[in-house]
Amino acid sequence: MDTITGIIAEVNNNGVGKGSNLVINGDRYGVYSPSEHGFDDLAAGDEVTVQWSSDKTGKYKNIAKAGITKTGGTGPVVKTNGGTGTTGKFYSKGSFPIDPLDGQRSIIRQNSITNAVRFINEYCGHAEADLPVDTRMDMILDAAQRFEAYSSGDNDRLAAEEASEKMSTTNDLIPD
Numbered sequence: 096m097d098t099i100t101g102i103i104a105e106v107n108n109n110g111v112g113k114g115s116n117l118v119i120n121g122d123r124y125g126v127y128s129p130s131e132h133g134f135d136d137l138a139a140g141d142e143v144t145v146q147w148s149s150d151k152t153g154k155y156k157n158i159a160k161a162g163i164t165k166t167g168g169t170g171p172v173v174k175t176n177g178g179t180g181t182t183g184k185f186y187s188k189g190s191f192p193i194d195p196l197d198g199q200r201s202i203i204r205q206n207s208i209t210n211a212v213r214f215i216n217e218y219c220g221h222a223e224a225d226l227p228v229d230t231r232m233d234m235i236l237d238a239a240q241r242f243e244a245y246s247s248g249d250n251d252r253l254a255a256e257e258a259s260e261k262m263s264t265t266n267d268l269i270p271d
Contacts, residue, residue, distance in 0.1 A: 096159060099124075100144045100166060106137050117158070119145060124156045142166045192248025203246050204239070211238035 105118040116125040117137070124147050137143065146162035149155065193199050215234050226234075244250050 096146050096148050098144060098146050101142070103137060103139050103141045103143060105139055117143075117145070117163075119143065122156060124158050126158045136165070137163070192252040195249075200243075200247065203243055207239040207242035207246065208235070210242055211235045214238055 099119060099122075101120040103117050103119055104121070105116075107116050107118075115127075116123050118124075124145055142165070144164045144166050146159040147156045148159065150157060190197070193203065212235055215231070215238060219234075
């Protein structure tokens with residue numbers, strides 16, 4: 096059994112138990128019976144200590160019965176960079192360009208793969224059917240990476256960084 100202390104970023108209680116969870120330090124900790132775990136008395140911003148264990152797959156973090164202790168009053172909600180337990184930068188929905196570690200990347204990548212498959216199929220027709228599987232996969236991944244770079248703002252970020260570097264070196268040449 097592991098223990099974590101942190102600030103609750105979210106309390107998600109669907110009222111029926113299944114799927115109820117807390118988000119603490121960027122990680123999601125679930126329970127089956129929220130009322131038995133004291134969810135009714137918890138709110139975002141509360142400082143808590145949680146006893147938890149992973150399920151057999153290691154995918155889910157389950158809170159132990161009577162495993163939640165409120166250790167501090169309600170305070171400001173602290174967003175964290177998931178998994179490390181240390182405070183970090185939080186990337187809200189709508190920020191652009193999208194940070195490489197933002198969870199929205201998985202959605203952008205799924206969308207990019209889907210559209211790359213469509214693009215390759217429509218552009219090449221059935222001509223690629225004679226190509227080796229690895230070659231077709233490389234074509235799809237190359238197209239998907241280009242779609243992702245555009246959709247996430249990576250192209251914009253790189254252009255801004257290059258412009259900033261160029262201005263920095265230009266300013267170094269101008270006498271004071």
